[in-house]
Amino acid sequence: MRKNRLLLLFFTTICSCVFGQERNEIIQQRVEFIAEQSESEELDLTNIFDQLNYFYDNPINLNNTNPDELRSLGLLTEVQITDALLHIERFGKFISIYELQSLKYWDLNTISLVLPFIKVDDRLENLHITFKDAIKNGKIEWYTRYQRTPERKKGYTPVSDSILNNSNGYYHGNADKYYTRFRYTYRTNISLGFTAEKDPGEEFFKGSQKNGFDYYSFHAFYKGGKYVRAVAAGDYQIQIGQGLNTWSGYAFGKSADIFSSKKAANLLRPYTSVDENRFFRGGAAIIGYKKWNLLTFYSNKKIDGSGINDSLTDDLEFVTTIDLSGLHRTNSEIAKKNKLSEQVIGNYVSYNSTRFNAGIAVVNQQYNQPLQKDTVPYNLYAFRGKNTTAISGDYNFVLKNVNFFGEVSYSTHSKSFAQLHGLMAILDPSVSISVIYRNYSKGYFSFYNNGFSEGSNTQNESGLFSGIKVRLAPAWSVSSYIDFFKFPWLKYQVDAPSKGYEFLVQPTYKPNKVFEIYARFRQQVRQKNSRDSDGTITPIEDVVQNNYRLNMSYKVLESFTLKSRVEYVTINRKSSPAEDGWIFTQDILFKPKKLPFDLTLRYALFDTDSYDSRIYTFENNALYVFSIPAYYYQGSRAYALVRFSFLRHCDLWIRYGTYLYANKNAISSGAEEIKGSKKSDITVQLRVSF
């Protein structure tokens, strides 16, 4: 009883803390929680952001929700979702939010994470979309962004036209990056928007870019009918099952948060980001009857590629490489643009109930020209030709406290399979585990997939991942995972079948709401080509990378947070001397409640032996700009980010950051080379929202 009272006390303090926070901070915190787990320069969490933003304004009514809606928060596990829904089935509607404590698999941590985005209301909201309401209550957001590296890169050196047009060392456009995005949303039911972007070095309203921006995207999206459940026109995303067959957009992989290793598919969503390739363009619809859904989609768009021209017609005869960078700055990049048409047609039938869902997908993908990659050994099983179909089945169900999920996919051109099977279990309110087995054959291929993997594709890999998270005491928890993987065929720069493993352990100490410290050890063992090859057959060797991290975050005052991190990395391989690297970062976040601005500062020193021993770290940036750069060589990094809110509807972000390197008189190489030892970046973004 006393324990319960304590819980309640603790819980009410959580509530007051949570509701005292500002929305941006709440959302930022959760996105960081997700982002901190991943290591990649290119990260796009726009969708997560959008979702959380929306649910902050329109909390999910637990008494009137479905598994999909709860999944889209990205903060709950399957078992927890089922737990809540079964609670309603068994005991009727939630009467108060405090009832969540009685759920077996919802610990206080989970509750405090999702609390801002859920509510309990016994009035069911009947959705009537009227034109009047849509005009009145719709939300309009408009973003414009400018980014630039002020130092001149070699590619921007003014040269005569004859050199510019005959070399690939110079960029046609200026060094600015422009971006604008407009979006109208009405609840989660209607979304209309367009996005435009020009990358640095691309031309703008001249030369190769007569239409202005290099990249345009439009979408119209409707969701919410009884039978016509969703319709998308323009650019959209498809996510099916566990991503073996079709998954456009971003997905998490291995991370200290073991639950993110299972993918939560968002079947059909409007596309609002700027990756110039990983989306579909055309139309899609979900038709449903009771618990059955049929998704059908058609996409046809141009992609970049280069190849061999037909000597007579000057058209591409076949394509040797596909370029997914989305950059069109030099002659060769411009020449690749839109050289190839890609068409994807798919159907997906699924059955969904509270505890069980399953589906079958057939997705046909083709190019208008045959693809013929270089005949090097590691490409032996690469996709060749024009056309392939991926046929897959996926399942996901919950048995008591265990969630089983998986997918099997078959690719017709190579007659090969990819499969993934996994489970997540909450063994005890304080112990959760996850196990994922995957086996992707070396010939398996589909255009857009994103299965759980160590490598970059859902291909040529088998492995077993197992993770555990234990809450030892209210303040102490430990996460750990180990992942074994094998690559049955060669890979780029690995001239033999190879194997490896990755191990992580992370104890976290969080005695109260304001202080958290965690330590992390991660060991990755992978095999790569030896560096002292005699030019005949290159043997492979183990490359052992260890990362040691200590991270602290301390909320000194309601408006003032300090974050520190020290990370050390070592790399050992037979063919070259041992390397190591250090980074030390200090962040100051100042977010006064009473003033219309907030300020984020970072100062960091780094010292690594080479690019190999680089260390990735998350950086704050303007809303929707995600950066997880790697720090390497020796030097310092600093940035300041200011956000002003004014005129009730406007927010302005200004960020200036700079790297100062030691012992360097040139940074980078080729067209990207900067003379000197300084490299900076500027970001300015304006948001207007109604």
Place this chain on the structure above:
Amino acid sequence: MTRLLLLLLFTSFSYLFSFGQGWNPVGSRAVSLANTSVCLNDVWAYHHNPGATASIRAISIGAYYETRFLTKELQTQALAVAIPLKVGVLSAGGQFFGYQQYRNTRAGLGYSMKFTDFLQVGVQGNVQTLRLGGNYGSTISGTVEAGVLAKISEKWSVGISVMNIGRQRTNPTNDRFATVLRGGFQYKPSKKVSIFAEVEKQVITKISFKGAVEYQPVQPLYIRFGAQSAPMEFALGIRYRVSGFSIDLGSKYHQTLGWSPNFGLNYQFKEHEKK
């Protein structure tokens, strides 16, 4: 093929094999938890922690069989018996490894007792024999083992054990039997779940870290999963219990050498746990 594999084992993977020098991890439960077994207190504790057997309250026996990497030359058989006395527990065990040309046998007796409510200690003496084929003959010598198990609280236990304290040699002029020092803990947040973690060091091999989970979703069934480094292996297994009998099935997996399935059978004479 078998020969090639053996050659491979004896050369590049000798470390996998080093516990062939006088001591093998045996017992299906222990092996299915990737040898994270220094805190286990069933009859098989005889082979892992001589001090842990002191918790046994009924006569128990167990038999075990494993073929490492599915190779018939690398079979292991083992036995364990525990007999509670008025004070302390008497235990006996044996393990047999190898084939005609190389056979290692170890058998002995142990005694353990509860020192206080939370501290158990035990000692063991084992006779080690090593027989090589052809004209090489065989050797015989004895080793001494000891261990402690401390139950710190309802949820936490800590165990430490040493095999071959005296660093006995295989014969007067030659290599020594492996000396193994292990320390680890068991965390039991509820009746259904146990989490184990452990460190093991042998004199001439790399330090090994291990972790495992045992889960009992329903009364008669146990599910186990574990992983260890040096050698990097993972393990899984199940146990099914019917009255006094329990049947174990499990396997370890090594990335290069593959599966090592094992099987175990145990019997406990009288249920001592109050249901």
